[in-house]
Amino acid sequence: MSRPAVAEIKLDNIRANFQLAGSLAPNGKTIAVVKANAYGHGAAEVAEYLSGDVEVFAVACIEEALALRASGLRHPILLLEGFFEAAELDVISREGFWTAIHSQEQIDALARSSIPNPLPAWLKVDTGMHRLGFSPEQAAKAYGELSRMRQVKAVTVMTHLANADNCETQGVTVAHQVARLPSDLLKPEIELSLANSAGILAHKVARKHWQRPGIMLYGASPLARENQFSEALLPVMTLKSSVIATRWVAPGEGVGYGGRFVAERPTKVGTVAMGYADGYPRQAVEGTPILVNGKRTRLIGRVSMDMLTVDLTDIPEAGSGSGVELWGENLLANEVASHCDTIAYHLFTGVTQRVPRKYVG
Ligand SMILES: *Cc1c(COP(=O)(O)O)cnc(C)c1O
Secondary structure (H helix, E strand, O other), X not given: OOOOOEEEEEHHHHHHHHHHHHHHOOOXXXXXXXXXXXXXXXXXXXXXXXXXXXXXXXXXXXXHHHHHHHOOOOOOEEEOOOOOOOOHHHHHHHHOEEEEEOOHHHHHHHXXXXXXXXXXXXXXXXXXXXXXXXXXXXXXXXXXXXXXXXXXEEEEEEOOOOOOOOOOOOOOOHHHHHHOOXXXXXXXXXXXXXXXXXXXXXXXXXXXXXXXXXXXXXXXXXXXXXXXXXHHOOOOEEXXXXXXXXXXXXXXXXXXXXXXXXXXXXXXXXXXXXXXXXXXXXXXXXXXXXXXXXXXXXXXXXXXXXXXXXXXXXXXXXXXXXEEEEEOOOOOHHHHXXXXXXXXXXXXXXXXXXXXXXXXX
């Protein structure tokens, strides 16, 4: 016997979601973003599974890229945050990594380096996210410097979208961001990469030479308002566990730390082996949906480190050993996230090492 908490990963569904991304931008190429341990799904396993479908993978940083090399992946790997110190450049060049370039310091470091092989550089332009990248005014000069450098093989222009998930935004829209790209960089021979998952799913103008889907590969939609494409995504991770104990509590009794839940009627409480140390969010409010034996019920009481409690009063057949789905195939992570003041990205990346990943497909 072992603790029943497990994250089941349906690899077939990742492939279907990747193919959907590709089909929405058939004239471009689709990178698979596997940063943050493939959004909690296991970067080595996901990358290996997709290795025949995907030409280029993307991660945040060199440590993540080296871990993929160590797992045997030979593909080009794009570093979305670029490099943090010049000492990384030799490794980047030797390992066939591609790097984002978002600052003049990085350009200067590259120019001073004596790397063995020229590398593809992805010039990041800040068109409104205001986090990383060259301003539209500086971008053409940076492009020129990079493209003349012997250390650089090719320059792709990339920007990141701030509001592609939300069409009713008050802030900068996708159209604004596209319009801020400097015209000098909009020549047909310059390759562009604008779209994350939300851009791919909802914004035709963002689909260019290279798409960078992350969350959609894992089957969660980033869109505030779903569309026909987001509704076609297949969930990949199902976070499961079991009921390990039950008891009846009388009206007026509290359940769990602080007694946040107080029974209003005789209540059958099920205790589930799943807690915040597994990555189930402690922010989950009373009533957060949970499936037991495939039936919808609700979280009652605070989530604790190793356990949480559910209402089994109306599921009479449920008892110790009954299967529990916290999110996944039958309960979308987005719905759970909306009860936890967060997003599916956070739920997936938050699943801790204590939870074994079980791969199917
Ligand atoms: C994480 C990331 C992506 C993927 O974003 P999703 O919303 O998960 O599709 C794309 N581009 C960059 C630069 C990123 O950092």
